[in-house]
Amino acid sequence: MSDMNQQMAARYKNNFLKEVEAQVEMGEWVKMCMQCGVCAGSCPTNFHPGWEHPPQEIFMMIRAGKREEVLTSPSMWMCTSCYNCYVRCPRKLPITHIMHGLAEYAYQLGVAPKFQPTQHLSKTFWDNCTKTGRVNEVKLTQTLYFRDGLMAGIKQGLAMKDVALGLVKAKRLNLMEALGFGHKCKDIKGIHAMLAKARELEAKRKGRQPA
Amino acid sequence: MTSVVATNQTILVVGGGIAGMTAALEAAETGKNVVLVEKNPYLGGRTAQLYRYFPKMCHPTCGLEINLRRLKANPRIQVYTLAEVTGIEGRKGDYTVNVRLTPRYVNDNCTACGECGKAVEAEVSDAFNYNLGKVKVAYLPHAMAYPQRYVLDPSIVGTPDAERAKAACKYGAVDLDQKEETVSLRAGAIVWATGWQPYDAEKITPYRYGEFPNVITNVEFERLADPHGPTGGKILRPSDGREAKNIAFIQCAGSRDENHLRHCSRFCCMGSLKQTHYVQEAYGDEGKSTIYYIDIRAIDRFEDFYAKVKANPNVSFVKSKVARISQDKDGNPVCWGVDTEGYKRYATTHDLVVLAVGMEPSVKGVDIPAEVMADSSGFIMADPQNAGIFGAGCATNALDVNRAVQSATAAALRAIQVVNKVARAEG
C-alpha cells in the first residue's frame, strides 16, 4: 500500500463514506442517492460490456464500505462524460463529477487499475498541458499513438494523416511543436506557482500531507 | 342577470371536487350560507373521473352520490358551475369576489332527455375522458353528472348545429342568447379547493409520452378501465386497439424528482396497486402487471392492500426506476433500466406502459387573485398571512380522497370561525 493509501485507510477506519465525503471531489453528494437506478439505466455505455458497476451500485458500495473494490474498480474510468445521468438524476447528484473525483482519488492513492487507457490519456494530457500552460498537440498525439509500440504508432499516424494535414493547413496544428517550439504561455513560472498553490490548498483542505 | 345572494357571513368555496363539496356541506350543515363555485359544468372534480376507489374498490359515484343527496337537500348552498373566480378584494371577514360565469347555453328546464345531443352532428374532444375520445357538441359531461343538464360547446354558436339543438329541445331549455357575465359577491371567508392536475408527462422526455401511443398516464388508464369510458371498459392499446394484457406501471413518473415535481405525490403507489386489479378483472390469469418502483409507499392502513397485490402471482415488482422507453417494430413499448436488486440490466417488452404521474396543484401557475402562501411545490400552506382564505384538499397537498375530505372538514371549521366572529361583531 502507498503511504497515502495507508494513511487514509487508517484515518477513516471503517467509514469509507466519510472518507469519500472528505477526500473525493463532490463526494459529499453520495449520501443523497436514493437508489432509483435512473443513472445506471441512462448510461450509454452501460448496456455494453465495460461498466462493471454502474454509478448507482458504486454509490451503494461506498455506503457499504467496500473501499478496496470501489477504488480499484475500472468502472469510473469508463465514464465518457456524456452527462446523461447527471441531467436525469432525480436527486441532482453531480454524478459525472463524482465519477471523475473517485477516479482521481484512486489514482492519488496509487490503487487505480494499471494500464487503463483513460487513465493513460488523462495523465499524458495533464503532464503535457501543465508543462507550458498550452497543449503540445504533436507530442500529445505521439505519446498516445506510440503507447502500444512503434508499428502501432506508425499505423495510427498514417490512418490520421489526412486529418493532421487538414489541421496544419488550417493553422490548428504546428509541426514545429515536435521540436519543442510552438505556442506556450508567457508566464510559465507563474502557471507552475499557481498549480503548486492549488495543490497546497487542496492538501490543507483535505488534511493531506503536502505533496 | 344571475343573482347571487351573499353577505360577509357567507362562506365561498372555490372548486367543486370532493374537497370543495365536503367543505361546502360541512359548513352549510352547521347553518352557514355557502356559495360553491366550480369551473367545470359538473361537480365531483377528478374523483368523478376514477373507475374505482382504493382501498375498498367501490365506485366513486357511490361516494359522490351521497354528497349530492346532502347537497340537494340543503337550501343554504348555492352552486355555480362553469364559474371561475377572477378577483378577490378586501380582508378576512369582508371579501368582495368577482366570479366569471361562462354560458352553458342550456337553462334549468333541461331534463337531460338527450334530444339535443342526438340532433347535432359536430364533435369535440371529450375532456372528461382526458381527450381519449370525442363527444357531440351538445353533451352530458358524464352519466352521473350533477347538475343533470346538457351543455352546449361554445363552438356551436352560430352554426346550423345550434339551431338543430334548439329545435330538438321540447322543453325550451336551449338558450343561445346566454352571455358570459361577471358577478360580484361578498364573503367573510373563502375555502380554496381547486384540487390538482396530473403532471405533464411529455416533460419526462425519456418516456416519450405523446410520441409512443402505447405509453399512457394513470388518469387515462382509469378512463380505459371504466365501462363509461372511451373503450367501454375494455383495456385496449391506443395504437392498434389490441387487448393490452401485459402492462407496465412506472412509479414516480415526474414525482420525487428535482427536475420535475420535488414532492412524493403519495397516492400513486396505491393508484397503480389498485390498477393491477383492473388488469386482473379484465383478463384473469392472462393479465400480467409489472410495477417498476423506487419504493412502494402504501402507508398505514394501506399496507394490507399492498400485501394482497403482492401475493397475486400475476403481478410482479421490479425495484428500479425505468430509465427510458423505446418502441419495437410492432409498436410495443420496451422499458430499459437496471434492477437495484442485483444491479441487473433489463430491456423488457410490454403491451402498454402506464406512467403513474404525480399531482401538481391546480393553483400552480394560476393566479389566485389574492396573496396566499404556497410551499415550494405550489401547494397552499396553512399560514396566518392567508387571513380568511383556507386551502382544502389537493390544493394544499397531494392527498387521496380520504385525506382530502379530512382537510376539507378542517378548512370548513376555520371558515366557520371567521364568519361566526363577523356575526358576533354585527350582533
Ligand SMILES: Cc1cc2nc3c(=O)[nH]c(=O)nc-3n(C[C@H](O)[C@H](O)[C@H](O)COP(=O)(O)OP(=O)(O)OC[C@H]3O[C@@H](n4cnc5c(N)ncnc54)[C@H](O)[C@@H]3O)c2cc1C
Ligand atoms: C390515477 C388516479 C387514481 C386515483 N385513485 C384514487 C383512489 O382510488 N382512491 C383515493 O382515495 N384517491 C384516489 N386518487 C386521488 C383523488 O383523485 C384525489 O384525492 C381527489 O381528486 C382530491 O379531490 P379535490 O377535491 O381535492 O381535487 P379535485 O378533484 O381536483 O377537484 C378540484 C375541483 O376544483 C375545480 N377547479 C379548479 N380550479 C378552479 C377554479 N379556478 N375555479 C373554480 N373551480 C376550479 C376543478 O374543476 C375540480 O372540479 C387518484 C388519483 C389519480 C390521479
Ligand code: SF4
Ligand atoms: S439517478 Fe441519482 S438517485 Fe438515482 S441511483 Fe443514480 S445517483 Fe442515485
Ligand code: SF4
Ligand atoms: S406515492 Fe409512490 S409513485 Fe407516487 S411519488 Fe410517492 S413513491 Fe412515487
